[in-house]
Amino acid sequence: xxxHAADHDHHDDHGPVKGWRRWVYATNHKDIGTMxxxxxxxxxxxxxxxAFVVRAELFQPGQQFVDPGFFNQMTTMHALFMIFGGVMPxxxxxxxxxxxxxxxxxxxxxxxxxxxxxxxxxxxxxxxxSTLFMAGGAPASGWTMYPPLVxxxxxxxxxxxxxxxxxxxxxxxxxINVIVTIMNMRAPGMTLLKMPLFTWTWLITAYLxxxxxxxxxxxxxxxxxxxxxxxxxxxxxxxxDPVMFQHIFWFFGHPEVYIMILPAFGVVSEVIxxxxxxxxxxxxxxxxxxxxxxxxxxxxxxxxxxxxxxxLSGGLFFMFATMMIAVPTGVKVFNWVATxxxxxxxxxxxxxxxxxxxxxxxxxxxSGLMLAIVPADLQYHDTYFVVAHFHYVxxxxxxxxxxxxxxxxxxxxxxxxxxxxxxxxHFWMSAIFVNVTFFPQHFLGLAGMPRRxxxxxxxxxxxxxxxxxxAFFFGTSQLLLVYIVIKCVxxxxxxxxxxxxxxxxxxxxxxxxxxxxxxxxxPSID
Amino acid sequence: MIEPxxxxxxxxxxxxxxxxxxxxxxxxxxxxxxxxxLYNILCEITGLNGKVSVEAAIVTEAPDxxxxxxxxxxxxxxxxxxxxxxxxxxxxSVHPGKLYTIEYMARNMLEQPTTGQAVPSxxxxxxxxxxxxTECFCFTEQAFEATEKRxxxxxxxxxxxxxxxxxxxxxxxxxxxxxxxxxxxNTRD
Numbered sequence: 220x221x222x223h224a225a226d227h228d229h230h231d232d233h234g235p236v237k238g239w240r241r242w243v244y245a246t247n248h249k250d251i252g253t254m255x256x257x258x259x260x261x262x263x264x265x266x267x268x269x270a271f272v273v274r275a276e277l278f279q280p281g282q283q284f285v286d287p288g289f290f291n292q293m294t295t296m297h298a299l300f301m302i303f304g305g306v307m308p309x310x311x312x313x314x315x316x317x318x319x320x321x322x323x324x325x326x327x328x329x330x331x332x333x334x335x336x337x338x339x340x341x342x343x344x345x346x347x348x349s350t351l352f353m354a355g356g357a358p359a360s361g362w363t364m365y366p367p368l369v370x371x372x373x374x375x376x377x378x379x380x381x382x383x384x385x386x387x388x389x390x391x392x393x394x395i396n397v398i399v400t401i402m403n404m405r406a407p408g409m410t411l412l413k414m415p416l417f418t419w420t421w422l423i424t425a426y427l428x429x430x431x432x433x434x435x436x437x438x439x440x441x442x443x444x445x446x447x448x449x450x451x452x453x454x455x456x457x458x459x460d461p462v463m464f465q466h467i468f469w470f471f472g473h474p475e476v477y478i479m480i481l482p483a484f485g486v487v488s489e490v491i492x493x494x495x496x497x498x499x500x501x502x503x504x505x506x507x508x509x510x511x512x513x514x515x516x517x518x519x520x521x522x523x524x525x526x527x528x529x530x531l532s533g534g535l536f537f538m539f540a541t542m543m544i545a546v547p548t549g550v551k552v553f554n555w556v557a558t559x560x561x562x563x564x565x566x567x568x569x570x571x572x573x574x575x576x577x578x579x580x581x582x583x584x585x586s587g588l589m590l591a592i593v594p595a596d597l598q599y600h601d602t603y604f605v606v607a608h609f610h611y612v613x614x615x616x617x618x619x620x621x622x623x624x625x626x627x628x629x630x631x632x633x634x635x636x637x638x639x640x641x642x643x644x645h646f647w648m649s650a651i652f653v654n655v656t657f658f659p660q661h662f663l664g665l666a667g668m669p670r671r672x673x674x675x676x677x678x679x680x681x682x683x684x685x686x687x688x689x690a691f692f693f694g695t696s697q698l699l700l701v702y703i704v705i706k707c708v709x710x711x712x713x714x715x716x717x718x719x720x721x722x723x724x725x726x727x728x729x730x731x732x733x734x735x736x737x738x739x740x741x742p743s744i745d
Numbered sequence: 746m747i748e749p750x751x752x753x754x755x756x757x758x759x760x761x762x763x764x765x766x767x768x769x770x771x772x773x774x775x776x777x778x779x780x781x782x783l784y785n786i787l788c789e790i791t792g793l794n795g796k797v798s799v800e801a802a803i804v805t806e807a808p809d810x811x812x813x814x815x816x817x818x819x820x821x822x823x824x825x826x827x828x829x830x831x832x833x834x835x836x837x838s839v840h841p842g843k844l845y846t847i848e849y850m851a852r853n854m855l856e857q858p859t860t861g862q863a864v865p866s867x868x869x870x871x872x873x874x875x876x877x878x879t880e881c882f883c884f885t886e887q888a889f890e891a892t893e894k895r896x897x898x899x900x901x902x903x904x905x906x907x908x909x910x911x912x913x914x915x916x917x918x919x920x921x922x923x924x925x926x927x928x929x930x931n932t933r934d
Contacts, residue, residue, distance in 0.1 A: 328759045367824075395766045403759050433770050437777025452781060455864050456823060456921025463784045467777060530870060 234735050243338075246330035247735065248315045251337050253632070255312025256625070258340060260701070262304030263618075265348070267694045269297035274656075274690040277683050280675050290673035291359035292351070298362035302479065303386040304344050306613065309621045310482040311336075311393045314421045317628065318397060320726035320733060321415045323406025323742045328399035336392035343385035350375035361671060363468055364439065366453040366461050370446050380443045387432040394425035406725070408744035412503060415724050417624075419506050420485030423513045424478050430517070431474035438467040462527050469520035477516045480580075480612060481509060483620025484551060487573045489724070490623050491555050494570035495562025496721040501554040508547035508554075515544045525593050526600045534593040541591040545584065552581055567719070568642030572623035575615060575650045583611030586661065601671075604664025610657045615650070622649070622700070629707055630714035634732030637707035645703060648696035655689030801884060802877035802902075808843040809905045815839075816903075819917040820849060826922040827854040828861060833896065841905040848896040849882065849918065853889035860888045860923040863897075868915045875904035876914055886923055 235241045235250065245251050272293045276283050285293070315333065319326055327333050350357040355373010358364070364379070372379060401414070401422050414422075441452040442464070451457025453464045484505075492499045499505065521529065521537040529537075555577050564570070586608040590596050599605060622645075630636050659682035664670075668679045675683065714731040725744075729737050755763070816839055818832035829852040839845055853859050863883040867873040878884075882897035889895075903914070 329755060329763060332763075391770050395763050395770075398766055399759050399762045402762055403756075429766055429770050430773050433773035434777040434780075437774050437780075441778075441781075455919065456862055456923065458864075460784070460788075463781065466784060467780050470777075470780065528870065 245334055245337075246326075248319050248327045248330070248333065249632075249733065249735065251327075251333050252312045252314075252316030254337055255308050255315060258337075259305050259309035259312060259621075262300050262308070262344065263697070266297050266300035266305055267697065269293045269300065270690060271694060273297060274687040276673050277675070278687040279684070280677050280680055282674065285673070287673045288356060288359060291361075291671065292357040294671050295358050295361055296347070296351070299347060299358075300344070301613075302362065302475075303383075304340070306479045306617050306621070307386075307390060308340060310421075310424070310479070310617075311390070313417075313482065313486070313621070313624050313628075314393070314397050316632065317624075317726060318400055318418050318421060319404070320631075320729065320737060321418045321724060322401060322404065322409055323725050323738045323744070324400055324404035325736065325739050327396050328404055329396050332392050333396050336389045336396065339385050339389040339392075343382045343389070346378050346385075347382040350378050353378070363465075363472070364442065365468075366442060366445065366464050369442060376446060377443065380439045383439050384436055387436045390428050390432050394428040397421055397425040398429075406738065406741040406744055412506070413744065415485075416488035416499065416502070416505055417482065417485035420481045420488075420509050423509050424481045427474045427478050427481070427513055427516065431471045431478065434467060435471035435475075438464060438471065441467075462524075465524045465527060466521065469523045470517070472523065473520040474513075474516045476609075476612070477512055479617045480620075481513070483576065483580075483617045484509060486620045486624040486627070487555060487576050488551075490569045490573040490627050491558050491577075493627070493719050493721045493723075494567060494573075495559045495564050497558055497562040499554070500557035500560075501550070504550055505554055508550040511547040512544060515540065515547070519544065522591055522596070525596045538591055538593050542588060545588055548584055552577060552584075567626075568637075568639060568646055569623045569627035571643065571646040571650075572619045572626065575646070576619045576623065579615030579619070579650075579653070580612055583608055583613075583616055586611065599664060601669055602664035603660045603668045603670055606670050607657050607660035607664060610660070614657065615653050619649070622646075625700075625704070627719075628726075629704065630718045631726060631729070631731050631733055633708045634714055635707050635711035636714050636718075637703050637711070641699060641703050641706075645696060645699045648699065649693065652689045652693035652696060656686050656693050657689075659683075659685045659689075801879055801881070804844075804877055804879060804902050804904075806842060806844055806902070807905060809841045812841055812905075813838050814841060814903055814907065814911070815913045817913065817915040818847065818849075819915060821917070821919050823919050823921045826861070826920060827859070828852065828920050828922070829854060829894075830863075830918075830920040839903055841903040841907055844879065844900060844902050846880075846898050846900040848898050850894070850896055851887065851889070851920065852894035853892055856891050858888065858890050860886050862886050862921045862923050863918040864921060866917045866919070868917070869911065872907060872911050872914045875907040875911075876916065877902050877904060883918060 235247065236244070241250060242254060245254065270293075272285060273290065276285055276290055276293075315327060318324075347357075353374040355375060357375050358369070358372050358379045360369040360372060369379075370376070401418060405414070441450070444450040445452050445454055445459075449457075451459040453459045453461045455461065488499055488505055519537055519541045521533065522541045525534060525537070559574075566574070586604065590599055590605065590608055626637060626642055663679050663682050663686075666679065668675050668683075716730045717727050718731060719727075725738075725742055726733070728742065754760075815836065817836050818834065820831045822828045822830050829850070831850055833848045833850055837845070837847070849863075851861065853861075865878075865881070865883050867876050878899060878901045880898065880900040882899060887897065901916075
């Protein structure tokens with residue numbers, strides 16, 4: 220042990236290694252967190268460019284810019300890049316940065332594995348991106364990869380499966396790291412029910428990932444063997460059943476949507492108390508509500524497939540189970556509002572994004588309840604109403620949660636305050652144009668416009684034009700975020716260690732920027 | 746002092762938890778595969794999804810002459826299979842508890858021997874387990890000579906226990922081309 224201690228001191232003297240080795244051989248949770256966040260941001264722009272193609276094509280009826288096959292590739296790749304490349308790595312990056320700081324640990328529990336789980340991702344997404352240039356084009360069957368359609372993918376097919384496997388392995392390794400860190404490395408006195416909510420929601424998310432991602436890996440492996448090894452899991456001619464894929468996929472897929480929102484719940488539960496200058500209302504209710512949502516997420520999967528034909532009892536079960544999720548979610552929304560009630564609120568950028576999250580995520584939740592109603596879903600299924608619903612929970616939901624987190628913790632990461640004025644402009648641009656983009660899609664869906672189709676009947680033109688204009692402005696205003704972050708990292712007003720007047724928690728006891736090695740001596744918790 | 750522990754071995758407590766989480770992940774991969782038999786068993790027990798048994802049922806005739814049920818026969822050919830495939834009669838009225846035999850006509854439109862397989866489905870799903878077949882061309886693969894055309898029989902009985910509100914049952918067959926895997930892989934490219 221003495222040699223370790225010596226090595227350890229050695230590190231302290233020198234800080235990070237210089238040059239590319241710092242990043243390629245990274246084991247420091249802050250470096251890895253930064254790489255995850257930068258990676259996620261660049262994937263947001265790649266996925267966003269694909270959304271541009273989709274919205275440009277849908278600006279007017281008829282065929283405008285791309286052929287229908289390429290349009291389908293764009294919708295599919297947009298989803299894969301945004302889900303697996305944007306939202307999930309962004310949250311893992313936040314976890315890497317903040318969980319050790321929040322529980323008073325010196326680093327993540329398994330730093331070498333941490334390096335692996337990040338560095339798999341650039342390879343996975345390079346491989347996925349390269350399918351755009353292959354014979355037969357990129358995957359075009361939708362991110363849900365339903366057979367038999369997905370089996371018609373050209374040369375891209377095995378690359379799709381392998382990249383999904385790699386993304387899954389990366390997520391599972393990241394989750395194992397999060398759980399082991401939280402369970403084994405909390406500072407003395409940091410009991411589970413004293414942990415900050417961001418850490419709590421990530422603990423639950425990590426368990427969801429470990430339970431759900433391997434099921435996806437199984438499903439895509441079955442697709443692979445159906446294609447190349449003459450198995451018949453989903454081939455009716457050989458005794459299989461294509462509908463079974465949908466069951467297995469959504470057994471993964473529904474927990475997946477909570478994987479993308481629970482950490483955002485955690486962020487909002489940190490930000491609102493800070494700027495309302497009050498303690499979070501109903502802390503333990505928040506923890507139990509998160510756990511209930513996680514449990515329920517495993518028994519509602521078939522609400523994605525009401526139209527495949529289901530007996531009445533099945534439809535009723537999945538309808539009621541789905542609606543039950545509104546109860547713990549309602550508890551959370553109530554607690555956020557109650558935290559703000561009579562608080563001394565100020566509206567810095569993180570708070571603006573958090574309040575918009577509560578408001579707009581709830582709209583997405585309500586449209587989700589509408590979709591849960593079996594007879595209504597038979598009409599809404601696969602229309603733009605569904606597109607509007609899941610973009611409301613993912614963009615002003617998950618993505619606004621990430622924005623709130625970035626603005627909230629950026630001074631802690633960089634040591635400098637970001638430009639508050641530009642931050643507010645970024646917020647208002649985002650908040651206005653996200654609604655311009657997605658709100659009209661509700662009307663399009665209710666009027667019967669199907670999703671994933673490059674053309675539409677002329678009566679849908681006006682709303683599609685509004686939506687496309689909104690998407691253009693929403694996308695370009697995200698360049699502002701890049702500018703704000705770069706400007707903040709390069710300099711600016713120095714941040715104090717508390718940064719925010721109302722902040723509380725271990726991360727705010729460290730100086731800003733957080734030193735390269737923090738909490739080498741565990742802090743004491745009162 | 747808790748160490749980041751990059752150089753040394755991972756402490757035992759961490760390794761144990763990480764190991765058991767890894768086992769959990771591998772077990773969930775297996776669970777994904779376990780869903781396949783679970784799904785099939787569930788479909789067979791409940792008749793969900795119109796899945797019907799592809800084994801011969803053993804039944805005794807006990808005709809219920811007071812009740813009539815309409816049976817519709819449908820056919821389709823999967824993907825671009827080179828088959829002509831249709832029922833000889835498309836609709837008939839039957840008494841529950843009585844055996845009937847009807848025929849489907851199939852013709853191989855290729856200039857080479859080909860094997861096909863019919864996969865049955867019954868709608869509504871609740872009727873699936875009351876629609877029993879004692880003999881069916883769907884029980885086995887059907888080998889055809891080049892351009893051969895033949896009639897294939899199916900003998901069925903509707904269980905008198907069939908719920909009273911079911912007045913119409915649709916039996917549908919999809920005809921699949923069975924090919925050796927190598928050929929199948931080639932045609933997909």
